[in-house]
Amino acid sequence: MRLFRFILSIAVVITLSFLMHNPASSETIANVEIEGLTRVGHAEFTDLLGISSGSILTPEAVSAGIKTAFKKGIFRDIQVLYEQDDIDMNLRVIVNEVPLIKKIKISGNVRISKRRILRIISLEEGANYHPEELLKVEHRVKEFYKTAGYPEAVVKSRTQEDSVEAAIIVEIHITEGPALTVSSVKMPEEVRYMMRLSYGDALNLKVIKEGIEKIVKYYRKQSYLHPIVGPFLFENGVLSIPVEKGPKLRLQFQGNQSISSRELKKDVTIMERKTVSEDAVAESVRRLHAAYKKRGYTSVQVAAAIERTEELIDVTFVVFEGKRIMLRGLTVTGSSIDNSTLRKVMTIKDGSPFDEELLEENTLDLTRFYNALGYIKFSKETVKKNYFSQDNSVAVEISVREGPQVKIEELHIEGNSYFSSEELLQQLKLDIGSSYNLIDIGDARYRLLSMYYGRGFMDAYVEVNSKVEETKAEIRFIIDEGHPYSTGHVILRGNNKTKAKVILREFTVNTGDIYDHNEITRIKQRLYKLGLFNKVSIDFLEPEIKGDSELVRDVLVVVEEGKSGAVEFGAGFGDYEKFRGSFDVSYDNLGGYNRKIGFRSEFSSVEERFILNFRDPWLFNQPNLPFSASLIKEKARSINIESRDIRYKIDKFSLITGVEKSLSPRLQVALNYEYSFVKTTDVKPGVILTREDAGTISIASISPSFFYDTRDDVFDPTSGSLNGIVLKFASRALLSETEFLKATFQSSWFFPVVYDAVFALSFRGGLAFSLDNLDELPLVERFFLGGRRTVRGYSKDTLGPRGQDGDPTGGNIFTLFNSEIRIPVWKGLGVVGFIDGGNVWRTIQDIRSELKFTAGGGLRYKTPVGPVRVDYGFKLNEESGDTSGEVHFSFGHAF
């Protein structure tokens, strides 16, 4: 009885303890503690892990969660532990993260720079650290030192962990040791200069290797067939490089009249093969033969004679050219398609040398052409060549058998249930009655697959069965739809600096959505467009566990971050400002939010400008709502381009902030606020029109703008148009000292014409009203015309009304017309011809004077950011005292 009670008590205890420790059955999680997480936010981590307070715990889900989170690539281990007290099931997640390399410290290097060592070790600050790499690093640096002549170099590395975050400092200490130094170099004097080692240098194996390669190249250029240089010997500081030049090859040609020996040498491959073997000579003979045949010498004969001495191998190619045969004409018989159409398919031309190889290729082109038209049984029957000895020509007659033209009679779609047959048939873009063409059918199949991939049917398969009978084809597209997959977790990897939010906000396919493969491709393009990543890959992952969740697949986004900082220098030349320079420093990923901050300075003989700018691509987390702010300090001098006399000086300090929004890919609207503090000094008396033209004034304005842009290329458009309007309203309500309303518009059109030439046309205009009961606006706000971007026969800002001393004063209204023909000539070089016309008037009541026209031409040289240009414009309305025209040097098109 006692024994029974004892056994019973043990059984009860074991059962109880088992029940309390078996989380296999689903239970609700009360609390989740997370330890050791520093590299990713809690929300993102728990989302990937799929564990949160209140959720049901199943061991399978935990395992799947660990695997999903691990794919993020920043964890070494994720331990999920559980604890159950009387009431609750608690979880503890202990995360062991892959540390980031915070800093790489290199010490002890004297002869080799830190930058070079960093390149060798291929560790990068800010990248993930894997301990196994450290051993490789030591080995790499040691090998590098050995190559550089320091065989006793000792490399030791260690790491130091950061106490707060998962980051380490890598320390590499180098003891370089003594160098193997060269006291003298023994080698033939004629090539000594190619070995860049001399007395006192370390025995650098890389330099020796490069020197040997150079010497071999040098001798081979001298026609030495197989020079042997090295291997080197190093003894007691003496570096010896043995050189065995071997025999020289002399190539000679006899009997060649139509092709020069120099040209024929290019077809001889003996030098490349480094041997005068029978094979090498025979191959060269074959190539020479082919070269002649290509030029119409159909009966050419080539033979080779070889003579050898110890120092020289003479190879003489004896050529009997024969007669050159020209193609008199080519006809295709047996074809229902006229010969002129067929000749367009063939590249062989009448009157050109008769090339049999080209004729063969052209016959194949003919077959492809017929097949594409549905003549699937097309065949070439015979090729007759009739020679005409009187003028050494040949007439070719190709006889063909077309066979029946097969047309599509029936189209069937099978196996579809998600899309209707009508929808799919429409996408095929194949018509009943159209010719049966395998390329079109292949494209149609791809379009169907693309439709399915767009709706998450990632396993969709389309088989095409064609039944061809005489002239009719029945095509069946047999579809195996598979299952529609939806998107699981979006796992981000590689975004060490960039916040997850910046990537995820570009994702239009979210967890739970249908996995739209076509949209994923667009997301990838958008991520590249952010300019933050060198590489982006988006993969559709296999499910980790079996069951319903198979239809939900995680998406792994792997990015490789590029360098966010950039420093740029620029220099240029313009007719007005002469030499100009710029310096730009920017950082594109401020705080990991893709916010850009930059500083730019520009200098020239007429202006200095300093700009501090900031740009947030998503203001208030709104898509496509970029916000920008700039602080600009500028000093500008308006000068007379001929005399270089100063008309006035402007010191301006501005703050410009604004938002822009793309209402469609082509329509962009923007709203800017500008506050400027302007100081105008040294103003020539004739230029002063208003009280504000000299002295200081603050101008505050808002500028709404609208632009509709259909151009195919912003920098070098060949089609489309740019239409826009910009309003500027300055008011005391905005803290301005002056009030005005200004409007400018632009409409530029680009039309492709023949031979890649482009005809460009542009209308621009502007109108301003002072709201201060004055006729004119302050000097800095007035319109000026003339110069490289407006009316090119006039120098900068010289059109329109002038003051008492003849200096231009600008005005409140302008109109401008430009037309230009842009003709590419050769490679990136092009020419243009243009007519510009326009004028500036003081006020709307002054529009009495005529438009000023200029005509001219220029040269363009294409660069990736628009052309470099030189223009000369002639004045068509030349007045006494005017120059006849102006030259302009600049960058980018005039409009």
Place this chain on the structure above:
Amino acid sequence: MRKPVIINIKKFRFIGIFMVLFVCLTGHSESWDMLDHIVAVVNEEAILLSELKSAMRDNERASQEEVLNTLVDRALLYNEAKKFRLKVSTKDGNRIEEKNEIIREYIDRRVKAFIYIPLNDIEQVYEMNRNRYKGLEFYEVRDSIDDELVEVELEKKLKIHIEELRTKSSIRIQLRDDY
């Protein structure tokens, strides 16, 4: 004077045993137990403790290290198989079965397909084991001898292939013994 309380220890003997056992067996309910964690990483694939335990249930005689090594080898082979874009489908769509099938297919194509047993070798085995093939002609046993030799060769080649894969892969074992 109060009467001293005399406790009959015997009476509480079973309760005592019960309590001691309860504390011993459930004592660690105050501590944390491991549910799952990553025991090995093969390139970019994680192998979990739960997978190891499940594999050990199927292979009770092998040690934990041996089973884990087998899982690592399978992960390596599966990774390679994926590069060949092999596709198989099982009747019930079981993922584990699919993986096994893909690995089998890969071994067949990448290793087994290159094994050739010369006729002389088969004849030699036949001659040396005549007693085993009593009364059977060479042509009758040729295929089965060939199969046996292929299996032996496959085992050798597969071992070499896995070694090659191991040298060019990143493998990290992080089995813990504290849970």
